[in-house]
Amino acid sequence: NFMLTQPHSVSESPGKTVTISCTRSSGSIASNYVQWYQQRPGSAPTTVIYEDNQRPSGVPDRFSGSIDSSSNSASLTISGLKTEDEADYYCQSYDSSNRGVFGGGTKLTVL
Amino acid sequence: QVQLQESGPGLVKPSQTLSLTCTVSGGSISSGGYYWSWIRQHPGKGLEWIGYIYYSGSTYYNPSLKSRVTISVDTSKNQFSLRLSSVTAADTAVYYCARDFNRWFDPWGQGTLVTVSS
Numbered sequence: 321n322f323m324l325t326q327p328h329s330v331s332e333s334p335g336k337t338v339t340i341s342c343t344r345s346s347g348s349i350a351s352n353y354v355q356w357y358q359q360r361p362g363s364a365p366t367t368v369i370y371e372d373n374q375r376p377s378g379v380p381d382r383f384s385g386s387i388d389s390s391s392n393s394a395s396l397t398i399s400g401l402k403t404e405d406e407a408d409y410y411c412q413s414y415d416s417s418n419r420g421v422f423g424g425g426t427k428l429t430v431l
Numbered sequence: 432q433v434q435l436q437e438s439g440p441g442l443v444k445p446s447q448t449l450s451l452t453c454t455v456s457g458g459s460i461s462s463g464g465y466y467w468s469w470i471r472q473h474p475g476k477g478l479e480w481i482g483y484i485y486y487s488g489s490t491y492y493n494p495s496l497k498s499r500v501t502i503s504v505d506t507s508k509n510q511f512s513l514r515l516s517s518v519t520a521a522d523t524a525v526y527y528c529a530r531d532f533n534r535w536f537d538p539w540g541q542g543t544l545v546t547v548s549s
Contacts, residue, residue, distance in 0.1 A: 355535050357478075364527055364539040365478070371535070410478055414534035419493060420468070420480030 322346045324411050324423035331429040336401050340426045342411030343393040352413045354394040356385055359408045359425075368409075369396060398428075406430045433458040435528050435540035443522075443547050449515040453528030453540060454508070461486045461506040466531035469502060469513045471524040472542070479524075483531050484511055518547045 323345040332338040342354065354372050357365035367376050369385035372394065382402075387394045394413075398405055411423040439451035453467070460467060469481040482492035484502045492500045501514040515522060525544050529536040 353533075353535070357536075364542050365536075366539070367535070367537045370537070376537070412478075412534070412536070418491060418534060420470070420483075420534050420536070422478040422480065425477045 321415060321419075322421065324413060324421055326409075326411060326423040326426045328424070329427040329429065331431055332401055334401050334403060334430055337397060337399040338401060338428065340396045340398075340409055340411075340428070341391075341393050342395070342423050343391065344413070347415075348389065349387050349392045349394055349413075350389050352415070354385070354387060355412045356383075356394075356396045357410045357412065358405075359410065361407075365410060401430050403430050433530055433538060435530065435538060437526060437528050437540045437543040439543060439545070441544060441546060443518055443545060444549050445519055445547055446517055449513070449518050449522060449526075449545055449547075451513045451526055451528075451543065451545070452510050453512070454510050455530075456509070458530075459506075460504060460509050460511065464532075466533075467504070467511045468529050468531040468536060470527045470529055470536065470539075472527070473521075473524045481513065481515075481526075520547050523547045 325343045356369040358368045359365040368383045373385040382399045384397045408425045410425045434456045436454045443449045466483040468483040484490045499516045504511040523546050525542040527539050527542045529539040
């Protein structure tokens with residue numbers, strides 16, 4: 321079993337770029353795809369990145385995902401920040417038994 | 432466009448069984464190619480995957496909940512269901528159902544809050 325660790329919160333100004341990390345505790349980050357979900361207050365999560373770096377249709381190209389084997393982590397980068405990007409972001413992967421694993425979530429504040 | 436909707440009691444007494452149903456529209460569970468998962472979120476907390484079912488009835492549960500969880504499917508109604516037994520206050524959460532493509536969860540239902548209280 322492994323855990324995914326995210327920063328509790330990040331903040332940045334509108335128009336800037338922010339990166340949220342997601343570090344896998346054991347096993348290779350590259351072993352299993354990583355997804356990123358956005359959750360606004362009172363709403364269900366929606367996908368912003370799937371399969372490490374794929375963007376669903378309708379998600380702006382300001383959102384990008386990557387993995388870094390050297391730090392065993394995945395990252396979500398949001399450029400040209402807008403106030404509407406303020407939300408909680410969760411990374412998610414799965415283990416060798418196909419058990420879903422979520423990170424603890426990161427609260428993004430755009431101020 | 433596939434949509435999912437959870438339904439079930441919002442209040443369950445301690446030691447009883449929580450039962451929820453997810454109705455899928457805009458697509459058929461029995462067409463295959465996807466799993467169907469339940470996920471929960473404790474108030475103000477993160478997300479916890481509960482388990483999945485395939486249209487054939489095969490299941491896989493989170494080991495942390497396995498002894499209390501049953502997920503079933505009714506393809507004739509295009510629904511799948513969650514039963515969680517012997518609930519306590521720690522099971523109070525928003526419960527989501529979601530389509531599951533090899534553990535990529537999309538889309539999600541709107542979620543339903545279940546409170547465990549006497």
